[in-house]
Amino acid sequence: MPRESATPAAIEKSAFVPDFEPFIAARPGEAAAVLASRRTAMERFVQLGVPHRRLENWRHTDLSPLTKNRFTLAAEPTAIDPVQLVPYSLSGARELVFVDGFFSAELSNPGKAQPGLLLGSYAECLPEDALRWAVAPETAEALEALNGAYWQDGAFVDLAADARVEAPIHLLFIATGADLPLAQFVRNRITAGPGSRATIIETYASLGAGVHFTCPVGTVDVGANADLDHYRLGQENAAAFHLATSRVRLGRDARFKSLAFVAGGGLVRHDLLAELAGPSSEATLHGLYLAGGTRHIDHHLWVRHSAPHAASRQIYKGILAGRARAVFNGNVFVASEAAKTDAKQTNRNLLLSDAALVHSNPQLEIYAGDVRCTHGSTVGQLDEEALFYLRSRGLDEAQAKNLLTRAFASDLFEDIRPAALRDRLETLLYTWLSFEAGIAGTAP
Amino acid sequence: MLEITSLQARVEGKAILKGIDLTVRPGEVHAIMGPNGSGKSTLAGVLAGREEYEVTGGAVRYLAQDLLELAPEERARAGLLLAFQYPVEIPGVSNVYFLKAALNALRKHRGEGELDAVEFLALVRGQLKTVQMDESFLRRSVNEGFSGGEKKRNEILQMALLEPRLAILDETDSGLDIDALKIVADGVNGLRSPERSFLVITHYQRLLDYIVPDFVHVLMNGRIVRSGGRELALELEEKGYGWLEAEVTVGA
Numbered sequence: 001m002p003r004e005s006a007t008p009a010a011i012e013k014s015a016f017v018p019d020f021e022p023f024i025a026a027r028p029g030e031a032a033a034v035l036a037s038r039r040t041a042m043e044r045f046v047q048l049g050v051p052h053r054r055l056e057n058w059r060h061t062d063l064s065p066l067t068k069n070r071f072t073l074a075a076e077p078t079a080i081d082p083v084q085l086v087p088y089s090l091s092g093a094r095e096l097v098f099v100d101g102f103f104s105a106e107l108s109n110p111g112k113a114q115p116g117l118l119l120g121s122y123a124e125c126l127p128e129d130a131l132r133w134a135v136a137p138e139t140a141e142a143l144e145a146l147n148g149a150y151w152q153d154g155a156f157v158d159l160a161a162d163a164r165v166e167a168p169i170h171l172l173f174i175a176t177g178a179d180l181p182l183a184q185f186v187r188n189r190i191t192a193g194p195g196s197r198a199t200i201i202e203t204y205a206s207l208g209a210g211v212h213f214t215c216p217v218g219t220v221d222v223g224a225n226a227d228l229d230h231y232r233l234g235q236e237n238a239a240a241f242h243l244a245t246s247r248v249r250l251g252r253d254a255r256f257k258s259l260a261f262v263a264g265g266g267l268v269r270h271d272l273l274a275e276l277a278g279p280s281s282e283a284t285l286h287g288l289y290l291a292g293g294t295r296h297i298d299h300h301l302w303v304r305h306s307a308p309h310a311a312s313r314q315i316y317k318g319i320l321a322g323r324a325r326a327v328f329n330g331n332v333f334v335a336s337e338a339a340k341t342d343a344k345q346t347n348r349n350l351l352l353s354d355a356a357l358v359h360s361n362p363q364l365e366i367y368a369g370d371v372r373c374t375h376g377s378t379v380g381q382l383d384e385e386a387l388f389y390l391r392s393r394g395l396d397e398a399q400a401k402n403l404l405t406r407a408f409a410s411d412l413f414e415d416i417r418p419a420a421l422r423d424r425l426e427t428l429l430y431t432w433l434s435f436e437a438g439i440a441g442t443a444p
Numbered sequence: 445m446l447e448i449t450s451l452q453a454r455v456e457g458k459a460i461l462k463g464i465d466l467t468v469r470p471g472e473v474h475a476i477m478g479p480n481g482s483g484k485s486t487l488a489g490v491l492a493g494r495e496e497y498e499v500t501g502g503a504v505r506y507l508a509q510d511l512l513e514l515a516p517e518e519r520a521r522a523g524l525l526l527a528f529q530y531p532v533e534i535p536g537v538s539n540v541y542f543l544k545a546a547l548n549a550l551r552k553h554r555g556e557g558e559l560d561a562v563e564f565l566a567l568v569r570g571q572l573k574t575v576q577m578d579e580s581f582l583r584r585s586v587n588e589g590f591s592g593g594e595k596k597r598n599e600i601l602q603m604a605l606l607e608p609r610l611a612i613l614d615e616t617d618s619g620l621d622i623d624a625l626k627i628v629a630d631g632v633n634g635l636r637s638p639e640r641s642f643l644v645i646t647h648y649q650r651l652l653d654y655i656v657p658d659f660v661h662v663l664m665n666g667r668i669v670r671s672g673g674r675e676l677a678l679e680l681e682e683k684g685y686g687w688l689e690a691e692v693t694v695g696a
Binding site for chain 1: 521
């Protein structure tokens with residue numbers, strides 16, 4: 001990622017810097033090395049400041065509404081009624097639940113112990129891993145640095161070599177979304193050892209409608225010949241800020257498949273950096289973002305091919321209604337040593353209203369010969385002829401639009417496992433279309 | 445059933461229909477023939493409710509309603525069905541889902557209960573045979589990758605399922621080989637009844653060998669220039685449209 005220096009004004013505007021010393025003072029029990037890493041991270045953040053629109057990578061996403069809020073961290077775990085989790089919980093899954101940044105052992109259900117699987121709170125699995133940043137603090141992006149300073153907790157998932165975890169692992173991050181604007185700095189680490197296999201689902205949801213700020217940083221290490229499915233589900237409220245960074249690294253013959261499903265959040269930004277570091281590795285990065293009202297959803301993908309014979313497939317689709325805004329920036333970088341790279345990138349957007357807007361910017365940077373790289377980007381509306389065809393068979397206009405819109409996204413649903421998750425996502429899409437986009441249809 | 449009086453319509457500002465008069469009674473099969481550009485498909489589109497066609501005059505009564513006031517889906521629910529000349533491909537929507545949604549939209553309107561997947565499948569299986577389609581057609585996306593003949597058979601399948609009062613076939617014979625044409629015609633003939641009417645739009649009289657009409661109308665330059673029985677179609681086949689064109693010109 002190219003970066004530029006921040007202006008002092010951006011830092012002044014940030015509510016995050018003055019809170020740092022009190023935050024540190026309130027953590028007397030924390031190991032010195034951890035505190036030191038927090039300080040390093042804060043220094044980095046002060047150097048960068050809150051990203052602003054003069055930066056190339058933030059041209060279309062304005063964080064000034066974020067800095068107008070004064071966020072605090074929850075002082076202690078917020079008590080919630082387990083019943084409130086029912087809509088988000090996934091039956092049959094090994095589930096970890098976090099509330100306003102705190103791990104909740106009571107609400108979690110990690111399932112039976114399995115040799116080769118470590119699953120728990122990131123903070124509790126420390127310290128030996130705490131300081132191992134996926135990226136050196138001095139090269140972290142601003143939001144990663146902010147997270148590095150303030151991180152509270154998150155999930156730690158470690159699969160030993162050849163570990164096969166059958167049940168999906170569900171990481172559920174709940175923001176209570178009460179009146180006082182809270183921030184949660186989530187740090188997740190997923191390590192899939194050589195030959196291991198698992199499905200991991202992250203869900204971000206809010207219970208109330210209040211403003212809150214979710215800032216997750218995740219690292220995913222997919223070892224040689226490992227096979228990891230990763231779903232990321234955004235269901236936060238319309239007032240929520242969700243600014244996430246994920247770094248994924250694939251080893252030799254590794255396979256990583258992700259789906260980012262965004263059906264919530266007011267201002268959402270997700271930077272996904274995936275490095276195909278091992279030869280013959282394969283990354284499939286799918287996304288579906290639904291934006292209505294005045295929501296703003298920004299996906300920045302950075303796919304780096306640094307080893308030969310690797311393949312990457314990106315398909316991101318957006319459905320926009322109301323006055324929503326979406327940004328898709330897909331960068332594929334093919335290093336000189338990444339011969340025989342096969343990279344494909346597609347971004348398709350469907351506008352359900354005239355006032356919605358998409359900025360789509362696919363980019364290829366190729367330094368190797370003998371590669372196959374394609375990219376494409378479309379922004380369009382529903383096919384009038386198909387709409388008429390459906391109406392001429394008795395479906396009303398909303399039903400017909402609902403059906404055609406679901407058809408637009410249908411290919412992204414084909415490979416979703418487990419089926420319970422696919423059903424949930426299909427229902428979310430259907431519900432979103434009916435209630436937020438105003439095109440009520442017939443249930444799937 | 446259907447009463448069209450002095451119907452005029454234009455497309456993109458150009459007058460296409462210049463005063464059509466046509467009455468279709470229950471159980472009748474009317475064929476509309478005419479050369480390319482005569483307004484045949486425009487007539488079908490206006491009747492089905494295509495919004496890009498602007499009606500500039502005249503009236504259409506259908507089952508005691510003002511047809512032109514109805515939205516396309518309301519026309520469908522009132523029992524009007526247009527078999528498309530170019531059935532639309534809809535990737536991502538399975539044929540079975542589409543057919544079930546269409547049938548249930550109509551059943552709901554008629555106050556009948558909606559069919560669930562199992563009930564629907566039982567019903568559609570029987571209908572598939574009449575158009576000689578196998579069950580794999582149900583799982584495929586609507587018309588996607590279908591051959592010309594398969595698309596038209598899919599239209600007839602919808603006709604069999606939706607049981608329209610008035611079916612309009614817009615050049616259903618175009619692009620069909622003789623075997624497919626026979627399947628389509630058999631499907632239509634199987635649906636003929638004293639309550640159901642058909643408007644068969646075609647360029648060629650060949651289709652009318654298989655779907656025998658009660659009346660034949662010749663549409664030229666936006667007007668019906670001649671009406672008659674089945675023998676008119678045969679006469680047209682023998683003489684071509686030029687013969688009538690000359691006559692119309694002389695008459696004008």
